[in-house]
Amino acid sequence: MTIIRRISALVAAVALCATAAAQEGKLKIATVDMQQVFKEYHRTNEAQKEINVERLRIQKDNNDRLATIRELDTQLQTMRKQLEDPTIAQSKKESLSIEWGVKQQEGTALDRERREYLQRRTETLNQKMVQRMKGILEEIRKLVEEKAKAEDYDYVFDKSGLSTSQVPFFLYTKDATDITAVLLKELNKDAPAESAPSPEETPAGE
Structure with missing residues (x-):
């Protein structure tokens, strides 16, 4: 995600300072895969489920509005055929023409409102x-x-961080402890069973 990449950029800056400091003495260093922790944290999965539900609700509302507009469009097409029918009296065509114009404006307004709503x-x-x-x-x-x-x-250090060329910042870190699993265990200790992340519900990268 874009947010994680921003954090990774800050991590890279800190890493340069750490390299210089390492020359002066032994450092205790740990690494963490922030992308893995973020994706596998149960609250991320719960948030994504809520967002998906809201997205489906928006899509349903949009589809309902589209159905109304399409129904109106069908009526307009029927009225246009009647206006082109030479057997229909002129007085009838004049009233149909007025009605057709009103419905056309209504359809245009409804579609504009639908787009703005979406x-x-x-x-x-x-x-x-x-x-x-x-x-x-x-x-x-x-x-x-x-x-x-x-x-x-x-x-x-965040070992999932990438440089601008999409190459990991840390190709090798001597004597570093990976605390990813420890963090996930702590974060998910109270997770409900139904909150286990599934591949299709994991947030896509931005």
């Missing part, structure tokens, strides 16, 4: 999703900080 609801949902994911990442970051202080680590 855009508004989608933007709101996207903002909600970003805020939820930021909150989860902050929760994970705090746990990493607490773990680092408790275990007296000098540095904790």
